[in-house]
Amino acid sequence: MNQLNHELERSIRAALQAAQADGDLPDFAIPGIPVSAPKRAGQGDLSYPAMGLARFARMKPLDIANHIVKRMPVLDFVETIEVAPPGFINCTLSETYLKRQVDAIIAEGEDFFRLDIGAGKKAQVEFVSANPSGPITIGHTRNAVVGDAMARLLEAAGYEVQREYYYNNAGNQMIVLGKSLMLRYQQQLGGDIEFPPDYYQGEYLIEAAADLAREYGDKIRHKDWEYFKDIAEARMFAWINRSLASIDIKHDDFYNETSLFESGCIWQVLEKMRENGRIYEATHWEGADAAEVADVNAKGYEPATWFRSTAFGDEKDRVMVKSDGTPTYTLPDIAYHRDKLERGFDIAVNVLGTDHFSQAQVVKYGVQALGLDPAPIRVIFLQMVRAVRWNAERGEYEAVKQSKRAGDFDTLDDLVAMTSADAVRYHMLARSPNSQLDFDVDQVVKQSNENPVYYIQNAYVRCAGIFREADERDFSDDGADLSLLGDAELRFIRKSLELGNVIEQAVTNYEPHKIAFFAQELAAIFHPIYDQVRVLHSEVPPDVAKARLRFYRAAALVFYRLLRLMGMSAPERM
RNA sequence: GCCUCUGUAGCUCAGUGGACAGAGCACCGGUCUUCUAAACCGUUGGUCGCAGGUUCGAGUCCUGCCAGGGGCGCCA
Known part of the structure; x- marks a missing residue:
């Protein structure tokens, strides 16, 4: 399946170059051509604001747009291309093309919108990495859900993905x-x-x-x-x-922190940093002010081994080996990330809570001190998560106490027991990583239309219901004539064709939550259609029923794809 | 003090520098003889924290304030 906005971008670029060659537009370096779906009806299905070119061309945006549109090639998915003030190029998709996509979706099946932006590339997602000193908490749960969704999205983008757990067992x-x-x-x-x-x-x-x-x-x-x-x-x-x-999460690999000690790896790393002039021994760091020095002297420390991380922009240097001879956990962390880079990942995503922000910075500086490029290391920082309940008396949300008393929620096990694996996965994912997450336990438990979990799954369930009924009546969609589909179905197909862009954005911006919102939006388009567009109904002619049954087959596949991308189940019944 | 995130409808939150700012919930009123109510239809709701700036165009980018969360250890 192709991303239509990118195809249109290429055509616009070609038309622009042609206009420049003809002298209708002056020569200038062509900037990015962002094509997106407009918000409003009547503005086409895909739109490009050519106003941005005015400053380069020094011409009226409307004229620029017209010069481009005049030279646009014929595209099989395009019905009309129009110019709208003050300089938009609005493109309407061909209904014939859209209807054909029903069969295209069915042909791709579970690989619907598998992209090739990661083809031939290796990605790693390191997530959870909780110390094995207790159960998975609510905070780890968000990390687990976001990390696994990120991994699934990277796979959908074509990457070969490894899920890794850094097993922090040496401290x-x-x-x-x-x-x-x-x-x-x-x-x-x-x-x-x-x-x-x-x-x-x-x-x-x-x-x-x-x-x-x-x-x-x-x-x-x-x-x-x-x-x-x-x-x-x-x-x-x-x-x-x-x-x-x-909650259907499984790591491919567990990397033991202890192995970095046993192999001597951490000491090799330290020596390499020393060779590069980034290490020194002292009782306090080089930039310490008088107060800090006095404080250190009061504690009576022997000299420790410091990393001159300020050379890379850090605000202070960091201890690598404590005065008692044991390494801080930063040193093995640097050694671990060196190993990651040497394993040749094009992308190494690390999912961390924001409380690790400073630490992650130091690790990047450490990797640089080894002479390595830290660019493949990308960190998704998650803001805090807490379980909350509505307190009606006080009229505000309050945090659920971390106790084991009945009704309180503390661990992933508790959350799953009180809600469901699917509910935990959806609600932990459906929030921007930058936003704090209040996990409303009462809301999540509700099995009603207040809960998007069931709203989305019910779309799939409803399709399955149709197929069951069709089977019973021995009604098949063989020889379906897709031209009989109506506007409502086309609305759904248009939205479905945006999935590629959603995956692309989720992957390139490291924002896996986008898939959750898209799923909710698509379900919101589906349910009204299901209400109106019936298949096995006495007043629906058989040829129309065939076409509609084929449509629902495609719809079911799209929802199946979305649910799996989020790590949720796709139940046949509810 | 420094770093970082957040501030958008009553609540919870989306929002690629583009066109009149969105969804769910809540509230109010309707809809089950059909594969259909974990659903659908309709109504109400906004000084995008404040003030400047950049831009043809700012919720979005920059600066400064205000408010809140988190982080800044020879802890892990």
């Missing part, structure tokens, strides 16, 4: 996790043991400890924290993957 957190489980286990055995407040408080560790006590009794009483760490880590990781699988 201090994992030590605390191991010790936390060890203490919980000892408590299970009846010991009167104090549980430090900075250890993991979650009940899931108590449950894990209870399981251990049941299985082993006191046989592992004398094992050390590392033993418990391994158990806790494996258990948490299995839980995380189970939770992600419940």
Whole structure:
């Protein structure tokens, strides 16, 4: 399927060049030719504002537009091209062409609007990457949904995509996790043991400890924290993957942070940065003011190893190796991203919360300090997400407390249990990454027209209902004459043909939420049609019914495609 | 203080520098003898935070303010 706006852009460009060659328009470097669908009826289906050329041509926009239109080639998808003041070129699509697209959509099926902008290119999406120290939270859930949708959209754009999870298992957190489980286990055995407040408080560790006590009794009483760490880590990781699988998310690859230590990779990276003159040893960073120096002196630090990130525009230098000889987590992070770049991805998308903004900057500086081009690394920063409920008494939304009491929502598992996998996926996706997301749990639970999840899925369900009925009546669309389709169906086809642009924009701007809004808009066009355009009705002539049945077959495929791009299911019944 | 995001209808939010600013919900009023109510039709609703600037044209780009969220550690 071709993106008609791009085809029109090419034709306009050619016509413009021809007009320049003829001397009707002066020579100038032709800028971008943005063709888009106008908002209003009566302005055609695709439109280009030629006013932008006036400053280059030093002519009236209307005259420029006329010179272009005069030289436009005949295009099979175009019915009319008109000039409208103050200088728009408005193009109306051919109805014959649109009707033919019903068969074109059916022919492409699940590959409807698979683009080639990523053909032969490799993309990676690194997402979730939560430490295996607890369950998937509501924040991780947004990350998971956005990352997976991004991956699906990149695939639709033609990229070969790898989904990766950076498995952050080397830090201090994992030590605390191991010790936390060890203490919980000892408590299970009846010991009167104090549980430090900075250890993991979650009940899931108590449950894990209870399981251990049941299985082993006191046989592992004398094992050390590392033993418990391994158990806790494996258990948490299995839980995380189970939770992600419940919303149809699966990573291709898990990259262990520990491997960067075991291979010595982090020290190689540090040495390379040192060779490039970006590393120094000191008790405080080179640009520290008197107050900072006094503060550091008060703490009595030994010298640490610093990265001169200010050389790349950072506001202060960063510690790579702490004075106790252990690396900060930034160093393995830089090593990890070097490895990503060396694996040859054309695009390496990283989905992060905005609380990682500064960190991501430092990693980019670090990659530059290694002499590498960080351009393939693209970060989608997600603003905060919280679960909220409407408080009628106070007349405002309030955050749901992060507790395990009945009715409160804390984890992905909770969200899915109280709503559905599809609802979680849609609502987490249908928000610009730059916007904070209040996940209204009561709204999401509702199975009504207030909920776009079911509104969209119901479009597919309704198509499926027609096919079932047609099968029962042994009515087929063989030999359908698509010329019998009406204006309502054409509205739907026009909108469907915008899918390619939506995918392109979602991919090139790293804004996967666009697909969710498009799906809602398309459903809003579909439902009124379904209400009016009946297939198996006594007053519908058989040849018209055939054409309409074929149309709904195409419509069902479009919705199936959209639902899959969002990682949602396409149910036959509701 | 610095960085960053947000501010658009009563609420939740869309909005490629283009034409008269959109959707859902809420509110009000209608529609199920047909494959159809998780649906459809209609009504109401705006100083696009404020002030400048760039431009033929600004919700969109720039600057400055105001308000709110997040981040700025030898934590991860």
